[in-house]
Amino acid sequence: MERRKFVKDTLISSTGLMILPSLLRGFSLPPVSAVIDAKGKGKQFTPFWSHCVGAGRANEGLRASWLEQLQTVQKHCGFGYLRFHGLFHDDMFVYHEDNGRPVYNWQYIDDLFDRMLDIGVRPFVELGFMPYSLASDETAKQFWWKANVSPPKDYDKWANLVRAFVKHCISRYGSEEVRCWYFEVWNEPDLYGFWHGTKSQYFELYKVSANAIKAIDEKLRVGGPATSNFVPDDRFIGETVNKKNQKTLTVKNINTLKWHGVWIEQFLKYCHKEQLPVDFVSTHPYPTDWALDPMTGKGGGRVREVNATFKDLSWLKRTVERSAYPHAEIHCTEWSTSPSSRDKNHDELPAASFIIKANLDSIGLVNSLSYWTFTDVFEEKGAGNSIFHGGFGLINYQGIVKPAFHAYRMLHALGSEILQKEEGLIITRDPALERITALIYNYPKEMTEVVGGNFQEGKSRNVSLRLDNLNPGSSFVVETMDDDHGYGLKAWVQMGKPEPPDREQARQLKNAAWATRKEIITATMEGRLNWQSDVNPWSCILLKQV
Numbered sequence: 001m002e003r004r005k006f007v008k009d010t011l012i013s014s015t016g017l018m019i020l021p022s023l024l025r026g027f028s029l030p031p032v033s034a035v036i037d038a039k040g041k042g043k044q045f046t047p048f049w050s051h052c053v054g055a056g057r058a059n060e061g062l063r064a065s066w067l068e069q070l071q072t073v074q075k076h077c078g079f080g081y082l083r084f085h086g087l088f089h090d091d092m093f094v095y096h097e098d099n100g101r102p103v104y105n106w107q108y109i110d111d112l113f114d115r116m117l118d119i120g121v122r123p124f125v126e127l128g129f130m131p132y133s134l135a136s137d138e139t140a141k142q143f144w145w146k147a148n149v150s151p152p153k154d155y156d157k158w159a160n161l162v163r164a165f166v167k168h169c170i171s172r173y174g175s176e177e178v179r180c181w182y183f184e185v186w187n188e189p190d191l192y193g194f195w196h197g198t199k200s201q202y203f204e205l206y207k208v209s210a211n212a213i214k215a216i217d218e219k220l221r222v223g224g225p226a227t228s229n230f231v232p233d234d235r236f237i238g239e240t241v242n243k244k245n246q247k248t249l250t251v252k253n254i255n256t257l258k259w260h261g262v263w264i265e266q267f268l269k270y271c272h273k274e275q276l277p278v279d280f281v282s283t284h285p286y287p288t289d290w291a292l293d294p295m296t297g298k299g300g301g302r303v304r305e306v307n308a309t310f311k312d313l314s315w316l317k318r319t320v321e322r323s324a325y326p327h328a329e330i331h332c333t334e335w336s337t338s339p340s341s342r343d344k345n346h347d348e349l350p351a352a353s354f355i356i357k358a359n360l361d362s363i364g365l366v367n368s369l370s371y372w373t374f375t376d377v378f379e380e381k382g383a384g385n386s387i388f389h390g391g392f393g394l395i396n397y398q399g400i401v402k403p404a405f406h407a408y409r410m411l412h413a414l415g416s417e418i419l420q421k422e423e424g425l426i427i428t429r430d431p432a433l434e435r436i437t438a439l440i441y442n443y444p445k446e447m448t449e450v451v452g453g454n455f456q457e458g459k460s461r462n463v464s465l466r467l468d469n470l471n472p473g474s475s476f477v478v479e480t481m482d483d484d485h486g487y488g489l490k491a492w493v494q495m496g497k498p499e500p501p502d503r504e505q506a507r508q509l510k511n512a513a514w515a516t517r518k519e520i521i522t523a524t525m526e527g528r529l530n531w532q533s534d535v536n537p538w539s540c541i542l543l544k545q546v
Contacts, residue, residue: 031462032425038436038527039469042417042429049359049411050078051368052124054334054392056378057086057145061112066377069395071119073374077394077408082116083124083333083370085187088131088161089147095131095161102157106168117173124333124370126226127162127209128186134158140196143380151197151205159208166216175217184282184333185209185224190236190262198239199263203270210276223280225267226333230285230312232257248289248302255305261285261316265323272324280367281320284334285312287358303338306443309358313365330365334372336392341381344390347489350538352403352481353443359411360426360439363418371408387500388489398506400488401513403540406481410542413437424461424535436467436476438543442535464532465543467523474523475546478531481516482539488513 053073060066061084073079088094092108113123129147132138134157140150152158169178189195189202202225210222227236232254233247248254261283271278287308313332320328337345337354345351359369376384376393384391387398394405414437415430427438444458483490491512492498498505523529535541 031464032422032440033464034420034422034425034427035466035468036419036427036436037469038419038429038467039434040419042419042431044416045363045418046367047078047411047414047416048363048366048368049371049408050080052081052083052331052333052370053077053079053374053394054370054372055082055084055374056380057089057147058084058109058112059086059089059091059145060084060377060379061116062108063377065397065399066375067115067119069375069377069393069399070116070121072399072401073394073405073408074120076412077405078412079121079374079408081124081182081368081370082121082374083126083184085126086129086145086147087126089129089145090132091145094165095133097133102160102164104161104164104168106165106172109165110172113169113173117177122177122181124182124184124331126184126187126333130158131161134161137196142193144382145379149194149196151195151201155204155208158205159212162209163212163216166213166220170216175219179217179219179221181221182280182331183209183213183220183222184226184280184331185222187226188228188284189225190227190241192241199266200239203267206267206271207274207276210278214277221279221329223278223282223328223331225263226282226284227262227264228284228286229288229290229339230259230261230283230308230315231289232259236262254289254302255308259304259308259312259315261312261319264316264319268320268323268325278325278328280329280331281316281325282331282333283316284339284372285309285316285332286335286337286339287312288338290339306354306357307361309335309369310361310365313362313369317365329367331368331370332366333368333370335369336372339372340390341378341392342384342390344388346390346392346404347388347396347402349403349481349483349487349490350443352407352540353441353538355404355407356411356439356441356540357424357443360421363421371404386497388492396488398501398509400492400506400509402489403481403487406486406516407540410439410479410481410540413542413544414439425463427465427467435545436470436543437545438465440533440535440541440543442537442539444537458537460534460536462532462534465530467529468527470523470527470529470545472523472525472527474527474529476521476523476529476531477542477544477546478519478521479516479542479544480518480539481541482536484517486513486516 135148135150136153137150142149185206213222235245287304373392374394376391376397415428417429419427442461
């Protein structure tokens with residue numbers, strides 16, 4: 001996913017941070033005071049945030065640094081699946097024709113999948129892009145690596161490619177393993193940049209792909225339509241996008257509009273009519289709108305309110321439940337603060353509290369909300385000019401973890417039972433280990449403003465917790481990530497922004513990025529723990545029983 005970066009109607013900090021214009025000015029969140037029985041009744045939930053994460057393209061996965069970083073995020077964030085573009089791109093050497101006869105070569109895919117599975121990460125397979133030998137338009141190119149985004153010149157040959165690929169995966173890894181995978185048809189076909197065809201042509205691609213997969217094994221999972229972020233208008237109602245139907249360029253406050261998913265309802269109706277399988281519905285609910293003015297071609301990139309993800313996922317869940325496929329899983333196979341790989345927010349501290357808030361608010365709505373991406377070893381727009389260039393990754397190219405990485409690491413530390421949840425706080429329990437974990441964050445209620453190139457960071461929030469009925473003398477680690485702890489970008493700025501850092505500087509930056517503040521606190525012999533703190537804006541705090 002790569003789209004143009006705009007700043008109109010977007011707040012920018014002195015460091016280039018895009019602030020989500022989420023909140024009403026002048027209203028602080030009230031203090032939090034919670035009293036919890038550690039052995040009280042909890043509510044089971046599924047930690048969907050660790051189900052899947054994204055990466056750029058398949059060929060990047062053959063690099064040592066990419067694999068090392070994948071191992072890091074799997075170990076600390078628990079991601080179980082990985083999705084990426086370009087599995088069938090020519091740099092994976094999957095397909096060519098010899099006098100019109102298809103020739104398949106799986107060696108590069110085998111190498112990638114073997115290494116992923118050894119790390120403990122399964123493929124969330126995106127079927128795309130088009131091998132040039134099978135492309136209907138060789139000029140339909142995307143990214144510097146020239147992904148072909150045209151429909152196939154022969155849908156039967158495409159179906160045969162899918163069929164041969166799936167059969168090979170089953171032969172290599174076994175039916176039981178491959179039944180655990182997901183097969184998603186294409187990427188963002190509603191956008192001309194990713195599909196030089198019509199809606200009907202994509203639906204046909206889904207039809208032949210799904211039928212080819214299910215003919216091999218009915219228990220294999222297939223889905224789509226993998227469309228782009230939500231819209232509040234009818235620009236995608238026709239066969240191709242109609243820019244004249246865009247509303248977001250004509251209103252002052254885009255949050256007054258009603259947003260909906262792209263192609264979702266039409267896709268589900270088509271599949272029902274054609275009696276096609278839909279094991280999961282997928283889309284990419286970035287909380288943004290990147291509409292282009294059809295008259296001038298200028299961008300109106302605008303950021304929605306902080307609750308946009310919750311609203312979008314609520315709409316998505318209702319829509320699927322009301323469809324002919326009410327039991328289909330829901331996978332948001334790309335999501336982040338914005339769909340730009342040059343957005344400084346991805347490197348900054350506030351991204352972490354946004355990630356935590358959006359995910360906790362969305363518990364129970366989807367099966368995955370896949371962060372795009374785990375690494376800055378990512379080349380849709382080429383290499384970044386700076387080691388911190390606003391890349392999508394949870395980890396930068398040099399292996400320096402970002403605040404967003406810590407957000408997912410802290411989310412992964414939560415137990416599977418909720419004891420209490422409210423704005424800025426969740427307290428959970430691991431029923432197997434009977435351990436308590438709390439996660440506190442401060443996404444400030446105040447509207448941030450640009451003032452002389454700086455922004456107001458909002459107000460701190462007082463949080464006090466009391467945990468009763470603990471084992472006597474239980475110990476907790478209190479881990480804080482804030483402006484002074486676990487913030488690699490700030491450490492780099494303080495170092496003088498070396499471009500690139502030498503080996504010793506890189507080592508120091510890696511250490512600084514991991515250096516969250518930790519302290520040990522202990523329950524009384526009566527089994528009570530009291531903790532209180534003024535939580536600074538954008539700070540994230542994990543209390544974990546050990």
